[in-house]
Amino acid sequence: MGDIMFDKFANYIKDDRFNITLTNDMVNVNNYLEINYMEEDKISLRYKKGTLLIIGKKLVVKKLLDNEILITGDILELDFK
Numbered sequence: 001m002g003d004i005m006f007d008k009f010a011n012y013i014k015d016d017r018f019n020i021t022l023t024n025d026m027v028n029v030n031n032y033l034e035i036n037y038m039e040e041d042k043i044s045l046r047y048k049k050g051t052l053l054i055i056g057k058k059l060v061v062k063k064l065l066d067n068e069i070l071i072t073g074d075i076l077e078l079d080f081k
Contacts, residue, residue: 016067018047026062026072027054035069043071053079 019030029045029052036044036051038061043054055077063070 018049020052020078022075022078025075026070027075027078028063028068028070030068032067032069045069051081053077053081055079 021028032045032047045052057074059073
């Protein structure tokens with residue numbers, strides 16, 4: 001049982017899939033490659049398959065790590081290009 005738990009934990013840590021969690025007032029993005037630009041109403045992120053444009057009002061970066069970003073504000077639209 002211990003080996004199975006370790007394998008699941010190791011897979012979770014090594015997970016490099018692009019992932020988005022969206023609620024009314026925040027978007028959390030995992031495994032993006034870089035920030036193209038940030039403005040109060042638009043944030044553009046590059047990921048392996050393209051670009052994610054986050055459109056909203058009063059957007060604020062609350063958490064910024066190498067591969068994870070948490071943005072709060074009035075999220076109006078996510079545009080994938």
